[in-house]
Amino acid sequence: MASDSYVLYDYTPNLPCAILLAVLFALTTIFHLYQRIKGHSKYFNSFIVGGIFQxxxxxxxxxxxxxxQSTILYAIQSLLILLAPTLYAASIYMVLGRIITFLHGEHLSYIPVKWMTKIFVAGDVLSFILQAAGGGIMTSGSEKTIKIGQWVIVAGLCVQLMFFGAFVLTSLIFHIKIIRQPTIKSEGSMDQHGSIWPRDWRGLLFACYIASVLILIRSVYRLIEFVQGNDGYVISHEIFLYVFDAAMMFSVMVVMNVLHPSFVLKNGIDTSAAQSDKDIQCKSDVEMQQNSTLSQD
Structure with a gap:
């Protein structure tokens, strides 16, 4: 049972909404699992775990x-819904590094690609630990520790916002640079119909932008919620959770379903581009052989 000094909810959690969200997240997560297996996109494992958390x-x-008044159910739903976006972020961080490598644009990134994923994921892990620790402290039930837990979570959310802001800036700088100084791969990866949806790197980068903005909005909402505290206006109205957290995170998962990285980064290789490179190499070998024959003659 919960402590008398702390009210878990200022309302009775809405049953239809909770069931609907559980079903919707299950559907998109199952589809992500299928895409991950089909596309061998192991860098999306944490994204799928985030869906399971939801x-x-x-x-x-x-x-x-x-x-x-069940503290166990309260702790489970509070922690897992709170932590899921950090797992989405980890996969999105890894995708950017792979896009840059895929396009042979390492020289256009102001953060070395070999360090990029490590830096952003490390920040994400720190945010995850702080938020998890804060959530764990809050479940103790006493007034003092609840306040401490809330501020630990605030610290974790601030870390998340800082690293996500840096990530978005890194993405934009790279995007601007590769438009001004395109690589051969960046110009040649578009399909034969000229489409960039969803099998071109531009579509994938755009998906990362959408997901990043949605996670940023959600993180700002959570920051306001925990700064206001347990007696604040935001936490006492359930509608905010569904609008600024559930809807945002479900949208992130659907966007990444539609514009899944495996369409472009399948095994780290663009199959159409790889075939084109193979044809060019074969043509070059034939030309070299013909020149060699002419020289001998």
Whole structure:
């Protein structure tokens, strides 16, 4: 049972909304699992785990409708829904490094690609640890530790915002540079119909921008929520959770379903470009052989 000094909810969690979100996240997560297996995109494992967090989180929230004072259900839904976006972020960070390498644009990135993923994922891990620790402290139930836990979570969210802001800036700088100084790969990866949706790097980078903005909006909402505290206006109205967290994160998962990295980065190789390179190499070998024959004659 919850401590008398702390009210878990200022409302009874909405059952239909919680069930609907659990089902929706289950559908998009299953599709992501299929895409990950088909595309061998192991860098999206953490993204899928984030989806599983959402499913369990909203499942526990549905249970909280019947057991409003259950600290176990409260802790499960609170922690998993809070932490899922950090797992999405980890995969998105890895995608940028792969896009840059895929386009042979390492010289256009102001952060060395070999360090880029490590730096951003390290920041993401720090944010994850702080938020998880803060959530764990909050479940103790005493007034003092709850306040401490809230501010630890605020620190974690600030770290997340800082690194995500740096990530978006890094992406934009690279994008501007590769438009001004295109590589052969960046100009040649478009398909034969001239389409960039979804099998061109531009579509994938745009998807990363959309996902980043949605996660940033959600993180700002969470920051406001925890700064206001347990008696604040935001946390006491359930609608904010569904509009600025659930809807945002579901949109992130759907966007990455539609513009999945494996369309472009399948095994780290653009199959159409690879075939083109192979044809060019074969043609070059034939020309070299013909020149050699002429020289002998």
């Amino acid at each position: 499913i369990i989180g909203y499942g526990a929230r549905a249970g909280s409708h019947f057991y409003v």
